[in-house]
Amino acid sequence: xxxxxxxxxxxxxxxxxxxxxxxxxxxxxxxxxxxxxxxxxxxxxxxxxxxxxxxxxxxxxxxxxxxxxxxxxxxxxxxxxxxxxxxxxxxxxxxxxxxxxxxxxxxxxxxxxxxxxxxxxxxxxxxxxxxxxxxxxxxxxxxxxxxxxxxxxxxxxxxxxxxxxxxxxxxxxxxxxxxxxxxxxxxxxxxxxxxxxxxxxxxxxxxxxxxxxxxxxxxxxxxxxxxxxxxxxxxxx
Numbered sequence: 351x352x353x354x355x356x357x358x359x360x361x362x363x364x365x366x367x368x369x370x371x372x373x374x375x376x377x378x379x380x381x382x383x384x385x386x387x388x389x390x391x392x393x394x395x396x397x398x399x400x401x402x403x404x405x406x407x408x409x410x411x412x413x414x415x416x417x418x419x420x421x422x423x424x425x426x427x428x429x430x431x432x433x434x435x436x437x438x439x440x441x442x443x444x445x446x447x448x449x450x451x452x453x454x455x456x457x458x459x460x461x462x463x464x465x466x467x468x469x470x471x472x473x474x475x476x477x478x479x480x481x482x483x484x485x486x487x488x489x490x491x492x493x494x495x496x497x498x499x500x501x502x503x504x505x506x507x508x509x510x511x512x513x514x515x516x517x518x519x520x521x522x523x524x525x526x527x528x529x530x531x532x533x534x535x536x537x538x539x540x541x542x543x544x545x546x547x548x549x550x551x552x553x554x555x556x557x558x559x560x561x562x563x564x565x566x567x568x569x570x571x572x573x574x575x576x577x578x579x580x581x582x583x584x585x586x587x
Contacts, residue, residue, distance in 0.1 A: 367441065377518055378440060380511050384466075385433035387508040391501055392426030395419050398497035411494035412480035422477060422501060425469050429508065432462055453523075460519035467512035474505040 372378055399419045400408035412418035439455055446452050481498050 372441065377515070378437070380515050380518075381433050381437050381440070384429060384508060384511040384515065385437075387504045387511060388426045388430040388433065390504045391508070392423045392430065394497040394501050394504075395423045395426070398494045399423075399501070401493050411484070411498050412477055413484045415480050418477055418480045422473055422505070425466075425473050429466050429470075429512070432466065436462070456519055456523045460516065460523055463512050463516040463519050467509055467516050470505055470508040470512055474502065474509055477502050477505060 373382075399411055399422075401411055402408055410416050410419040436459060439459070443452065443455060446455070477498075481502060484498075
């Protein structure tokens with residue numbers, strides 16, 4: 351996937367999709383890991399993040415602060431959906447022949463990955479602080495303790511995975527477009543009703559071409575009179 355091309359992708363063209371190479375690519379592995387980490391975070395919050403202590407009201411295990419659980423669940427769901435979208439985008443990215451489309455895709459990846467990495471870091475610090483402030487008396491029989499620790503751990507793992515994805519997107523964006531990615535075969539063919547373009551040459555002659563991508567010739571049409579060479583006369587003694 352990281353062959354020569356624009357914004358870190360191979361040349362555009364009718365290249366068949368190789369699923370083995372795609373799923374073995376480091377960026378794809380990181381996206382899959384980020385996808386799994388987000389599933390673990392929001393599933394743990396949904397299943398064991400709320401407990402019932404002597405009342406019908408469910409309380410968050412993180413110091414009974416519902417904002418902590420809501421924050422972690424929101425980031426988990428958003429990054430879960432974002433990972434799926436970027437996996438689909440990575441599949442179609444090499445087939446994009448427009449450099450502006452590739453630039454927008456990489457820029458969107460850079461912005462989303464950077465924001466996700468920052469939010470996961472904020473969530474890690476917030477949840478760790480709330481868990482530290484949680485009293486053991488508030489969790490009878492250590493209810494939800496394992497889930498809380500798993501949530502904090504996978505928040506930290508998500509920070510690392512999205513940070514690496516951010517650096518990867520930044521490197522692809524700075525690499526920019528490779529001017530050698532496109533040849534004349536990728537350009538649209540000239541229309542049939544194109545007007546002939548004359549190129550002036552010395553001695554008043556012209557060469558007419560209908561190919562708008564053909565450069566003027568460097569050869570010169572010689573005057574037929576110049577082709578007649580006079581034989582040199584022998585010197586007189």
